[in-house]
Amino acid sequence: xxxxxxxxxxxxxxxxxxxxxxxxxxxxxxxxxxxxxxxxxxxxxxxxxxxxxxxxxxxxxxxxxxxxxxxxxxxxxxxxxxxxxxxxxxxxxxxxxxxxxxxxxxxxxxxxxxxxxxxxxxxxxxxxxxxxxxxxxxxxxxxxxxxxxxxxxxxxxxxxxxxxxxxxxxxxxxxxxxxxxxxxxxxxxxxxxxxxxxxxxxxxxxxxxxxxxxxxxxxxxxxxxxxxxxxxxxxxxxxxxxxxxxxxxxxxxxxxxxxxxxxxxxxxxxx
Amino acid sequence: xxxxxxxxxxxxxxxxxxxxxxxxxxxxxxxxxxxxxxxxxxxxxxxxxxxxxxxxxxxxxxxxxxxxxxxxxxxxxxxxxxxxxxxxxxxxxxxxxxxxxxxxxxxxxxxxxxxxxxxxxxxxxxxxxxxxxxxxxxxxxxxxxxxxxxxxxxxxxxxxxxxxxxxxxxxxxxxxxxxxxxxxxxxxxxxxxxxxxxxxxxxxxxxxxxxxxxxxxxxxxxxxxxxxxxxxxxxxxxx
Numbered sequence: 001x002x003x004x005x006x007x008x009x010x011x012x013x014x015x016x017x018x019x020x021x022x023x024x025x026x027x028x029x030x031x032x033x034x035x036x037x038x039x040x041x042x043x044x045x046x047x048x049x050x051x052x053x054x055x056x057x058x059x060x061x062x063x064x065x066x067x068x069x070x071x072x073x074x075x076x077x078x079x080x081x082x083x084x085x086x087x088x089x090x091x092x093x094x095x096x097x098x099x100x101x102x103x104x105x106x107x108x109x110x111x112x113x114x115x116x117x118x119x120x121x122x123x124x125x126x127x128x129x130x131x132x133x134x135x136x137x138x139x140x141x142x143x144x145x146x147x148x149x150x151x152x153x154x155x156x157x158x159x160x161x162x163x164x165x166x167x168x169x170x171x172x173x174x175x176x177x178x179x180x181x182x183x184x185x186x187x188x189x190x191x192x193x194x195x196x197x198x199x200x201x202x203x204x205x206x207x208x209x210x211x212x213x214x215x216x217x218x219x220x221x222x223x224x225x226x227x228x229x230x231x232x233x234x235x236x237x238x239x240x241x242x243x244x245x246x247x248x249x250x251x252x253x254x255x256x257x258x259x260x261x262x263x264x265x266x267x268x269x270x271x
Numbered sequence: 272x273x274x275x276x277x278x279x280x281x282x283x284x285x286x287x288x289x290x291x292x293x294x295x296x297x298x299x300x301x302x303x304x305x306x307x308x309x310x311x312x313x314x315x316x317x318x319x320x321x322x323x324x325x326x327x328x329x330x331x332x333x334x335x336x337x338x339x340x341x342x343x344x345x346x347x348x349x350x351x352x353x354x355x356x357x358x359x360x361x362x363x364x365x366x367x368x369x370x371x372x373x374x375x376x377x378x379x380x381x382x383x384x385x386x387x388x389x390x391x392x393x394x395x396x397x398x399x400x401x402x403x404x405x406x407x408x409x410x411x412x413x414x415x416x417x418x419x420x421x422x423x424x425x426x427x428x429x430x431x432x433x434x435x436x437x438x439x440x441x442x443x444x445x446x447x448x449x450x451x452x453x454x455x456x457x458x459x460x461x462x463x464x465x466x467x468x469x470x471x472x473x474x475x476x477x478x479x480x481x482x483x484x485x486x487x488x489x490x491x492x493x494x495x496x497x498x499x500x501x502x503x504x505x506x507x508x509x510x
Contacts, residue, residue: 093316094326113330115316116427120435129428137334137424231436235443240317243447250451254458257385265387265464 005102005151006173007160008180009077010212011220012187012196013167016046016060016075020159020168024058027147027158031055052078054130057144058159065219067195076220077159077168079144080105080126081200082208087232088118088127096141097127103173103208104146114139123204123226146208176210177201183212204228287477288491290397294354296476298347305344310450312337317443338424345417348410365398366406372489372498376400384463394488394497401459405452412449415441 025032033040038055040048047062058079065072082105089097089105094113100106118127118141132138147157155161156170169176180198187196193214200207203226217224291299312333315321324333351359372393377400379391398406419438427435460469468482483490488497 093319093322094330095322096326111326113325113327113334115330115334117439120427120432120439125432131428134425135338136331137338138331229436231433231440235436235440239440239443239447243317243443246447246451247454250454254454254462258458258462260385261387262464264385 003102004173005104005146005171005208006082006176006200007146007157007209008169008171008176008212009209010167010169010180010183011074011076012183012191012193012212012214013165014060014075014077015165015167016062016073017164018048018060019162019164020077021056021059023158023162024144025055027150028057030057052126052128054128054140054142056128057142061220063220065215067215070192072215072219074215074220076211076222078126079209080146081124081204082146083203084205084207085228086204087121087123087228090236091117091121091232093117100145100148101152102146104148104151105143105208106148107141107143107145109140109142112141114141116141118143121229121232123223123229173206173208173210180210180212187212187214286480287475288480288483289476290472290478291476292355292358293476294351295358296473298351299473301343302347305340305347306449306453308340309337309344310446310453312340313446317446341416341420345413348413362398362406363410365396366403366410368396369400369403373400373403384459384465387465389485392486394492394501395486395490396494397487397490399486401455405456408449408452412445415445419445 022032024030031038032055043050045062047060049056049059052059058077061074061076061078063074063076065074082103084103086097086099086105089099093115094111096108096111096113097118098106098108114129114132114137116129116139119125119129127141127143130140130142132140147155147159151157151170160168160170169179177198180201184196184198187193195216196212196214197216199211199213199217199222200209211222213220213222315324315330315333324330348359372395375391375393376395379388379393380401382388382391419442422430422438423435423442459466460473468478472478478487480491484492488500491497492500
């Protein structure tokens with residue numbers, strides 16, 4: 001198999017500066033503050049914006065976690081996980097979402113027709129639908145593509161390059177896993193984080209983001225065991241093939257019936 | 272109506288019996304003219320080999336056509352209910368009344384429709400078993416398409432993703448069921464050599480007396496008499 005690259009994200013080093021958010025917007029030409037269009041309002045949290053949106057492909061999620069022994073302020077870099085078993089690729093009817101090189105789930109905006117299936121099936125709720133006109137259905141999906149234009153040319157994603165805390169890294173997935181596991185050992189043994197763990201190694205066949213977490217995934221609002229949606233399997237792997245068989249059988253059946261009927265029916269007797 | 276036979280003085284008399292109102296026929300054709308584009312545009316998202324049509328601006332246009340057709344498709348039962356509510360209720364009631372004669376019809380359908388043996392066909396009311404089954408499926412389909420379609424159209428991102436996934440699934444399931452029914456309906460109503468009067472009735476709203484007698488005896492003679500005739504015929508050992 002071709003080389004698989006991954007993003008290493010060490011939440012214990014992240015200081016929530018959100019430089020990654022800015023670098024992402026700059027490189028990918030996403031809007032930041034636009035007076036009258038995209039404005040910022042203080043709603044009592046440092047999170048900004050409050051969720052991923054078509055203009056924000058990555059953001060830092062702020063969570064407070066108290067396990068009874070110590071209080072932690074957790075920072076989690078959110079964005080497309082680039083799953084090995086990516087449901088978005090399976091439900092996309094246009095091929096706009098694809099398994100690209102290095103295990104990157106690439107996105108071609110020109111191919112997207114705005115159906116929004118990816119945004120509704122992703123177990124991490126990552127793809128964001130930019131609704132241009134709800135009535136006509138005109139829309140475009142959008143998500144982090146691991147700066148596919150940079151990474152396929154040997155560069156690191158913009159967010160990794162900019163991170164001043166050294167919380168982010170980019171490279172061979174196995175190497176990133178090894179680095180994360182070593183860091184978790186260190187956090188457990190020397191830094192007083194007994195619940196430190198690696199996230200992304202096995203989930204959904206292995207994610208393209210390898211996280212070092214200092215608290216259980218749930219504390220970050222991450223699903224500990226994200227599931228490939230059963231509804232997608234039921235729909236695409238069972239219902240649609242059955243539908244194909246039903247259509248084929250009906251067409252074949254009626255054509256055969258027609259030819260048999262034509263030989264047997266005597267029109268002069270028909271009322 | 273009398274039809275003069277070509278080159279002779281002989282004429283045959285055909286009595287025509289009204290079956291559908293003008294509005295019913297009009298709405299039936301609106302239904303047809305919207306169901307087909309709906310099915311075709313929906314199929315683009317269904318079949319991977321049609322992906323090029325689903326891509327980008329073509330896909331956006333296909334989705335727009337689907338929505339415009341859906342408005343007219345959904346308008347059909349609404350206009351019918353507003354304009355002829357009693358006809359609609361009467362038909363719905365007829366669609367939903369099934370009896371042992373429907374089992375006999377199912378048994379006789381293959382010998383009849385494929386081999387042209389009419390003797391096995393039991394008496395039927397104004398709509399035969401197959402027509403009623405198609406109608407029931409279409410009514411259920413319209414309700415399902417309406418609910419799931421409007422939900423996917425207006426509530427995407429507002430309702431929970433799981434409900435959206437359910438809507439996609441049931442929309443697709445109903446598409447498969449109704450499209451299979453549609454293909455059979457099209458075959459029997461338009462293609463099948465013996466059923467030439469069905470297209471006439473959907474064009475002019477009438478069927479001939481002889482057709483009504485042969486195919487819808489319970490309608491023509493009344494239920495009691497038609498059943499009695501059937502039992503007598505069976506007792507005599509068929510045609």
